[in-house]
Amino acid sequence: MKQRISETLEFRGEIGNCRICCGKCGHALAPAGTSWKPLAVLSVVQVGQLPGASSAVHPGVVFRQFCCPGCGALLDCETALPDDPFLDDIVAAPTGSK
Amino acid sequence: MDPITFSIIRHRLFRVVEEAVITLKHVSGSAITNEGHDLMVSLYRADGSLLMGGVGFLHHLTSAAEACKAIIRRFEGNINEGDVYLLNDPYTAALHTSDIYLIAPIHHEGVRVAWSACFVHVYDIGAMNPGGFAPDAADIFSEGFSSPGLKLVDRYELRQDIWDTLLNMVRSPEMVALDLRSMIACNNVARERFLALIGKYGVETVDGACRTLIEQSEMLLRQRLRELPDGRWQSRQYLDVKGEISKVVLTMTKEDDRLIFDFTGSSPQSRHSLNCTRWASLGGLFAPLFPLLCYDITWNEGVIRPITMIAPEGSIVNCTRPAPVSVATVGAIQSVNNAACSTIGKMLAASEKYADEVTAVWHANHFAIFMFGRNQKGGDAIGILTETFAGAGGARSFGDGVDIGGEIPNPISRMANVETMEASFPIRYLFRRRMKDSGGPGRFRGGTGGELAIVPHDSPDGGLHYVISGKGSAFPMSDGISGGMAGALNDYVWVHAPGETHNADRFAQSLETVPGEKQPISWGVYPLQGEDALYVRWNGGGGLGDPLEREPDAVLRDLREGTVSEAAGSEIYGVVVQSGAVDALATERRRREMRAARLAVAAQ
Ligand SMILES: [Zn+2]
Numbered sequence: 236m237k238q239r240i241s242e243t244l245e246f247r248g249e250i251g252n253c254r255i256c257c258g259k260c261g262h263a264l265a266p267a268g269t270s271w272k273p274l275a276v277l278s279v280v281q282v283g284q285l286p287g288a289s290s291a292v293h294p295g296v297v298f299r300q301f302c303c304p305g306c307g308a309l310l311d312c313e314t315a316l317p318d319d320p321f322l323d324d325i326v327a328a329p330t331g332s333k
Numbered sequence: 334m335d336p337i338t339f340s341i342i343r344h345r346l347f348r349v350v351e352e353a354v355i356t357l358k359h360v361s362g363s364a365i366t367n368e369g370h371d372l373m374v375s376l377y378r379a380d381g382s383l384l385m386g387g388v389g390f391l392h393h394l395t396s397a398a399e400a401c402k403a404i405i406r407r408f409e410g411n412i413n414e415g416d417v418y419l420l421n422d423p424y425t426a427a428l429h430t431s432d433i434y435l436i437a438p439i440h441h442e443g444v445r446v447a448w449s450a451c452f453v454h455v456y457d458i459g460a461m462n463p464g465g466f467a468p469d470a471a472d473i474f475s476e477g478f479s480s481p482g483l484k485l486v487d488r489y490e491l492r493q494d495i496w497d498t499l500l501n502m503v504r505s506p507e508m509v510a511l512d513l514r515s516m517i518a519c520n521n522v523a524r525e526r527f528l529a530l531i532g533k534y535g536v537e538t539v540d541g542a543c544r545t546l547i548e549q550s551e552m553l554l555r556q557r558l559r560e561l562p563d564g565r566w567q568s569r570q571y572l573d574v575k576g577e578i579s580k581v582v583l584t585m586t587k588e589d590d591r592l593i594f595d596f597t598g599s600s601p602q603s604r605h606s607l608n609c610t611r612w613a614s615l616g617g618l619f620a621p622l623f624p625l626l627c628y629d630i631t632w633n634e635g636v637i638r639p640i641t642m643i644a645p646e647g648s649i650v651n652c653t654r655p656a657p658v659s660v661a662t663v664g665a666i667q668s669v670n671n672a673a674c675s676t677i678g679k680m681l682a683a684s685e686k687y688a689d690e691v692t693a694v695w696h697a698n699h700f701a702i703f704m705f706g707r708n709q710k711g712g713d714a715i716g717i718l719t720e721t722f723a724g725a726g727g728a729r730s731f732g733d734g735v736d737i738g739g740e741i742p743n744p745i746s747r748m749a750n751v752e753t754m755e756a757s758f759p760i761r762y763l764f765r766r767r768m769k770d771s772g773g774p775g776r777f778r779g780g781t782g783g784e785l786a787i788v789p790h791d792s793p794d795g796g797l798h799y800v801i802s803g804k805g806s807a808f809p810m811s812d813g814i815s816g817g818m819a820g821a822l823n824d825y826v827w828v829h830a831p832g833e834t835h836n837a838d839r840f841a842q843s844l845e846t847v848p849g850e851k852q853p854i855s856w857g858v859y860p861l862q863g864e865d866a867l868y869v870r871w872n873g874g875g876g877l878g879d880p881l882e883r884e885p886d887a888v889l890r891d892l893r894e895g896t897v898s899e900a901a902g903s904e905i906y907g908v909v910v911q912s913g914a915v916d917a918l919a920t921e922r923r924r925r926e927m928r929a930a931r932l933a934v935a936a937q
Pocket of ligand 1 (some may be wrong): 257258259260261262278303304306307308
């Protein structure tokens with residue numbers, strides 16, 4: 236089965252034993268119901284170095300880009316200061332009842 | 334009740350609100366009300382619960398319900414036909430002191446059957462700074478008068494002593510009087526039209542329809558929530574004031590037919606006035622919830638029942654008296670709104686059925702810049718730069734965000750014409766336009782924000798001053814979704830040139846070409862005098878999806894229109910343009926290399 240998690244991620248596998256996968260190449264990142272971001276490739280971009288930065292941009296603020304280890308697709312992006320944890324989004328594993 | 338009658342009453346209730354909004358706009362003389370649409374009108378049940386949420390700033394729908402309930406608690410037994418009550422204390426129900434609620438009971442044959450409530454951001458509230466936003470206030474006592482509830486009109490008679498006392502505490506009392514009169518007129522219209530509805534259908538039928546309307550909204554929202562996947566989504570917003578960083582952290586949990594918004598982990602309340610109270614936070618999270626989850630459901634008490642909010646006491650989202658809160662509406666409340674927009678967007682993105690409703694965060698950075706001084710006619714002028722309401726749309730799952738496309742929490746927000754501002758203030762615009770590279774990059778990009786510069790013009794005093802409560806220039810806040818990046822930051826730059834230079838280019842067309850020393854500012858009172866200029870730019874909306882998957886021709890169109898720079902086209906979107914056309918092969922190669930470079934990070 237396949238079931239959507241976001242624009243870029245989906246569940247794949249059997250009910251009760253499915254995994255969070257890249258929607259583009261199907262690379263399995265993590266078991267359903269767990270945090271997938273630590274298993275993605277993290278690429279950190281300084282906001283201040285991007286086109287469109289302001290004259291007062293905070294020197295520490297970054298975009299964390301979580302990419303698929305299989306195909307390099309960008310799966311998610313979050314704004315962060317270095318000491319802050321990853322935003323942890325968890326969609327309940329498919330049960331087959333919905 | 335037959336469904337046709339029910340439907341007619343439902344629509345008539347909405348028209349009651351609409352006509353009251355028109356009254357408010359036509360009587361008020363402030364640009365912030367009749368140009369910026371910083372207003373709200375709604376109808377409430379006899380017990381104060383929300384019956385029919387109107388348009389305008391949606392943050393106020395639930396707060397004004399609490400204001401009705403606070404008035405009932407204080408005055409029960411002495412609430413009469415023809416009364417009008419005023420409430421603007423943020424620790425009772427309001428968002429900040431300058432957003433005054435005027436609340437009126439609606440009686441039918443001596444029995445209270447409903448309330449109408451409205452607000453405008455009044456011209457002045459007597460705070461330490463003109464216009465109501467007091468960035469340097471240390472506590473609420475410096476933020477103007479605040480009332481937990483008073484009777485302004487008693488059985489159709491204005492209480493002149495109260496009226497005179499209020500106007501004695503504010504700058505430009507004639508303008509504040511006009512604001513208050515606009516709200517009295519608005520409530521009068523709402524009452525007359527509501528009673529006309531009862532006159533036509535009878536009080537039992539209208540009451541029955543109102544009760545059913547609330548039950549229906551609850552049933553429909555719970556049904557929608559059950560269709561959406563269970564899960565937990567997080568969001569985080571950074572607010573910077575004078576180098577002090579605060580965070581609004583949200584975990585939204587969806588279980589069956591309930592939604593829980595938990596702000597545990599948000600920063601302790603700030604000494605700066607961007608805090609908000611509990612009722613304000615509740616309003617902040619409902620502002621995106623109404624349009625994103627209830628676009629086809631009447632906004633009333635029924636929508637509120639499935640929702641729970643956890644806001645730790647003493648935090649920036651539930652501050653304790655006497656913490657200052659005058660900047661709340663553009664501060665913590667807006668961040669609550671942004672965070673809720675982000676988590677709701679992510680929940681929708683997890684649903685096959687609702688994937689088309691997904692949006693990144695829209696215009697996340699209001700800025701309050703209130704100019705004050707004498708205008709070119711010698712009169713006093715206090716007023717906001719209404720570009721803060723111009724907004725920027727977040728990217729959707731089917732297309733780009735709308736450039737300068739408004740904002741989620743106010744479906745009718747807009748900015749004043751340049752000419753309106755130049756006629757009211759001794760200023761001249763050098764330019765106002767869409768801002769390059771402000772839309773958050775993505776497969777679909779966020780709508781652009783804008784930029785403007787103003788200089789003094791024809792002022793009897795050589796210029797004027799302004800109060801700026803400008804967040805969002807240190808951290809991007811219009812979050813993207815599913816890989817889309819956040820919209821660009823705000824920027825506030827004071828360009829000051831010594832008076833003796835006399836060589837200012839008075840028609841400069843970019844920040845770079847305005848002569849003078851450029852100083853980033855964001856908080857406090859600054860001059861716009863002599864050769865000064867003020868440059869402001871506001872954020873774009875968040876993007877959606879991987880920018881490397883954006884149609885190359887869409888990037889080319891952005892390059893031609895000046896909404897994306899060549900640097901961004903190449904470095905963020907990976908598009909190679911040769912002789913004015915997309916080089917498809919080179920673009921594909923470049924994008925492949927950029928994806929490989931992402932993975933190379935892991936190998937290091
Ligand atoms: Zn992949």
